[in-house]
Amino acid sequence: MNWFSNIFIVWIVAPSLLAVIVYQLESFEPAHLPVNQFDRHSVFVPSRNPNVLRGAEKVFAGKLMGPEDMTYDSESRIIYTGCVDGWIKRLRLDDLSVEDWVNSAGRPLGLVLGPDKQLIVADADRGLLRVNQNGEMELLTNEAESLKFKMTNGVDVADDGVIYFTDASFKYGLKDFIWDMLEGRPNGRLLSYDPSTKQTKVLLNDLYYPNGVSLSHDQTFLVFCETQMSRCRKYVIEGEKKGTVEKFIEIGGIPDNIRYDKSEGVYWIGLASEVTFIWDLAQRYPFIRKISAIIQKYIGLPQMERNGGILAVDKDGKAVAHYFDSGLTLVTAGLKIGDHLYFCSLPRDHFLRLDVTRYPAVTAVA
DSSP states (O other): OHHHHHHHIIIIIHHHHHHHHHHHHOOOOOOOOOGGGOOOSOOOOSEEEOBHHHHOEEESTTSOSSOOOEEEETTTTEEEEEOTTSEEEEEETTTTEEEEEEEOSSOEEEEEEOTTSOEEEEETTTEEEEEOTTOOEEEEESEETTEEOSOEEEEEEOTTSOEEEEESOSSOOGGGHHHHHHHTOOOEEEEEEETTTTEEEEEEEEESSEEEEEEOTTSSEEEEEEGGGTEEEEEEOSSTTTTOEEEEEEOSEEEEEEEEETTTTEEEEEEEEEOOHHHHHHHHOHHHHHHHHHHHHHTOOOOOOOOEEEEEEETTSOEEEEEEETTOOOEEEEEEETTEEEEEETTOSSEEEEETTTSOOEEOOO
16 A cells, blocks of 8 residues: 555656646736637538648759748749748749749748739748849838837738738747747737838737738738638728728638639638647637646647648638648648649748649538
C-alpha cells in the first residue's frame, strides 16, 4: 500500500498540483469570444477535390521562402509574391524563372496590382507600401487615428485608386500572432487609404483577426475574411447601405487571403486548415486557450492544422468548389491562371500548381 501511495503521489497528485499552480499564476487571461455567432455546421460544397497533393506539381521549388499571397499581371505573365525574408519576387510563367525584385525590409503579406500597375503591399511590419515598376518603394501609411498598425495584412485596390486593407491586430505583431488568437479580443481593423488625399480612414473596428480583402465584381462592396471567426463578411462601400456590414459566408475552415476572379466569377479563399474539434473547443472556452497559452509559452504548441486548401465561392456567398488535402496545411492564398490553380502555403519553399482540367473538383454527395 505504501509503494502504491508513493507512486500515486509522484505520478498523479504532484503533476496535477503543479499544473494547477502554474495555471493560477499565469497572468495571461483569454477573453470570451462571441460563440453565439459561431456556426457549428460545416458548409456544404457541391464540388470537391480532396486529394490535391496527388495531382499537384511543385513550381519555383527552392526559390520561395514562405510565400503568403500572390497577384498576377496577365500582360507580362508575371506573378508577384512576398516571402518571409522580405523579398517581393517576380515569377515568370513563360520560363518559370524567379527574380528577387525588391526587399521591403519587413514581411510582405497581401499584394495587389493597382490600375496603374504599381504594386500595393500590405507589409506586416512596415505598413501599407507602394512599389512602382522600377522597384522604387514608398510608405503610404502606417497608422490611423493615432494608432500604429501592428499587422498590416490583406489588401485590394478599387478602380478609382482607393486602397482597402486590414490591420489584423493593433496589439500584436506577426511574430506574436498566436497570442492574438489565444487572447480572443477584437484587436483588428478594416481601413481605407485614398492616395489622392493621403487620408487613412478606419472603416470598422473590433474585428477578430481580419485578414484578406477583395473588392466585389461591381465594386459596390468588399469582402473581408475574419480568420478567428471562420467567416467572411461584406462591407458595403456604395449605395443606400453604404457603411453597413452583412454576412457573406460562414466557413468550415480557417480563412486567410481572398481574391475575386473576374473570368471565373468566383472568390478564391485560402484555407489554412479545417475547423478541427480542438480549434472549435478552444474558441468556445477561454480556459482551453489559457492552457494552450501555457503550453505555447513553455513548450510550443504542436501543429494541429489539417485539410488546408482553397475554397471557391460565388458572388452571392455560396461555396461552389473545394480543393484540399489532409496533408496540406497553412494554405494562405489561391489563384487560377488558365487551366492551373496555384496554392501559397507558408511551410513550403514553392507554389503548388494543379491542372484542374486533369484533376477537377467533382460532384460531392450531400
